Amino acid sequence: MSLIRLHVADDLLQDGTVLLGPQQTHYLANVMRARTSDEVLLFNGRDGEWLSSIAEIGRRGASLRLLGRYRPQAKGPDLDLVVALVKRARLEIIVEKAAELGARRVRPVVTERTNLSTANLDRLRAIAVEASEQTGRLDVPQILEVAPLGEVLAEWPGDRRLLFCDEAGEAAPALEALRGVEGALWGILIGPEGGFAPEERVAARAVTGAVPVSLGPRILRADTAAIAALSLWQASLGDWRGSAPN
């Protein structure tokens, strides 16, 4: 069995101690049935992954003693997922999968055909943490504030490419469109279930470095399109290509 992994806020230092709050203690004690002296991996997004040992575990708190660094800090590719606000359950799936598939940031956006304007960011952040713990990455994707799509496109950085998943069907097949495209900074744009409005498609294609792609002949739900695009990007240009570090 692989070790339990926990994301913590504290600095991780040789011979340091990390105290857990009630929630992580509950998870350790009651969900994972961990006991004193069991080993746990810790990461904070800065100091790599550390092996620790449970020094004390009570009802409302636990203390872990840091034993040594297990893996140096590493980050996956600099990849943003920009995704139209969809219903809660599907947005939660998208955030979980973005963590597993190595996105660095998730930006929920309001589009013309989006019926929602807010999301529970605390809940999405908790999902991102849990998925990062389970998938083995050493950072947690940042969940950015909800913003209007028009604003995000207007302020899109000139040096960040944009994989634009255009369901309207005139774009090139994804793998073909991505072949040989250069760029270290990327974003992926996924529309709402009702599709982008015509002027949104124009604006997305007008971004410097936009790569419009098609994801096949069937209509995909937003979560499916997001997972497919993240997978194709990782396989074509990201850390699924070879033995790139995590």
Add this chain to the structure above:
Amino acid sequence: MSLIRLHVADDLLQDGTVLLGPQQTHYLANVMRARTSDEVLLFNGRDGEWLSSIAEIGRRGASLRLLGRYRPQAKGPDLDLVVALVKRARLEIIVEKAAELGARRVRPVVTERTNLSTANLDRLRAIAVEASEQTGRLDVPQILEVAPLGEVLAEWPGDRRLLFCDEAGEAAPALEALRGVEGALWGILIGPEGGFAPEERVAARAVTGAVPVSLGPRILRADTAAIAALSLWQASLGDWRGSAPN
């Protein structure tokens, strides 16, 4: 707005009439707020897609008059998804996504590290129908009976290739492994969250035409791996490549 699509069992013939039962009538009347003379698309997996018009709609039934064939019958690639039985919610996601991503069959399998031995096939079939209606395909993926993985591998047809998603990490990156591989019949094998047992990995690799692949450096949940593998297969070898029919 795109038209409502319904999967029906009846033959679809010029000037024919299709009667809907209480469930589909409820969906039409109360969920989609359809009224007499509204148009609905029908498909049955055999006769293509037909345009129909609601002749009568009551509380427990509706009759639809067939107006004409809208699209000829077509099928996506001959692609099986063989997936370890995982918890209900994730298995339901997998079936929904298999329908959207164009799999023709889904086979749940019991592996050594699977804790479940049964699935609610009726429920999974209903999900496959609904996802097929929404994704625009003209057939519904078949949900096969649960079987032991060993049996499925032992009886694997010699002319069907097997994309084996091997999370243990020695396989080639997926796109590299799939490049130039021939074959009209395919399967994709996805393991349980705990991974395959060593002898299962040996058996999967021993299948004639097996293509072991890696899906990157992070640990993926079974649903994520299934969606990623289906997407990569469709983009590399399936109907996402060009203007292949649905």
